[in-house]
Amino acid sequence: MSDILIVDDERDIRELIGDILEDEGFATRLAGNSQEAMNEINAEPPALLILDIWLKDSKMDGIDILKTVKRDNPDIPVVIISGHGNIEIAVAAIKQGAYDFIEKPFNIDQLLVVIRRAMETSILRRENVQLKRGEVKSAEMIGESAAFRALLGQLEKVTKSNGRVMLTGPAGAGKEVAARYIHAQSNRAKAPFVTVNCAGVEPEMMEAMLFGRETAKRGIEPGLLEQAHGGVVYFDEVADMPTGTQSKILRVLVDQQFTRVGGNDKVRVDLRVISSTNRDLQDEIAAGRFREELYHRLNVVPIAVPSLAERREDIPVLAGHFIEQCNQAQGLPVRELTEEAVALMQTMTWPGNVRQLKNLVERVLILGDGTGPIEARELPQETAPGEDAEGRVVLSGTLATLPLREAREAFEREYLLTQINRFGGNISRTASFVGMERSALHRKLKSLGVVTSAKSGARVARVDAPISEVS
Known part of the structure; x- marks a missing residue:
């Protein structure tokens, strides 16, 4: 996407603009009607579109093409030209998302100034997309443990589908990294990954942020859903989404379209949705804070991210x-x-x-x-709460009140629990580290009432009986 598409029903005009721009070092393509224009755009979106308002013998006029381009390729700057210019047409064009408006007969120097500025905007937008894509590629999944391998196996299964994924797990566990990994390995990897921070936006601003808005003064301002078109939208901590917005997002998931705040036109989007939460959404549903229908729409593939x-x-x-x-x-x-x-x-x-x-x-x-x-x-x-400033071991109040035998057993139990969990339940590695034979460690664990059990793809240790029963 590095050239300029010029659309004008007057051959002399489009060729003149093309010759001027090529003299300035730009690559150009030409189209004489709406069909040719849409064919060129669909074949390869241009870096910039110069578009005549009035197109003779065309199914679509310039405003129709502008609407379509801004719906499907919102990052393409569009410069409108017209020989019938007036303030109403200019306002209509800007409202629909045009970068600028130039009236025929145009001043060449003025045209070049507008085009250079529009091309700078296009380059910045492309660089922003590339930065986002680079961020996705750098979101590596790091780990070797059984719990991590189990998580990675689940993520691999969903990367090639378009199914909605719900990532659950405590704050800071890496839910967004997992979401970015799904995106980076999917067939949408070259499309945007847009994060919606549901907990970080004021409720009254949420809908304008998601759906965008239209005003006479500022024209069209695309929202996050529109920016994510063709790619992934990630609802971070979805439990914090305002309840009023939840019903509208539900409708978007059903219809794949929405209306901007202050607008009337339907905006169609192609999105994959990934959500995350550190809360129990069933509890949120029971408390009336989360819509059950939305939960079922989002929770198609639930994946737990381990702590x-x-x-x-x-x-x-x-x-x-x-x-x-x-x-x-x-x-x-x-x-x-x-x-x-x-x-x-x-x-x-x-x-x-x-x-x-x-x-x-x-x-x-x-x-x-x-x-x-x-x-x-x-x-x-x-x-290191167990040591004082001089490095001496400081006993807890409970441990200090126990007889030596019980204190020793309590210490051994806590120590071995810590080491087993440290090594992901691997008894062989634990035995090697603590300096015991594996069979001896098994006997010690049994005597202390410590058992290991599977959880989230790993093994964790716990006390199987109250301390008083094993002391």
């Missing part, structure tokens, strides 16, 4: 990935993680999940004063 606690094995590779990202984006040093630092990170609690891990890595790299390996002592102090 970081469910994929602790991935912490080292994720941390390494974020270190590389910080180096490329901010020039921060590339540093390795010591085994002690990895072990501590794998035993931490992560309420903020992968997002929290990324922030922690960035914080350590910024505040660190060296380029050597990252030591456990460099991690935030609140990550």
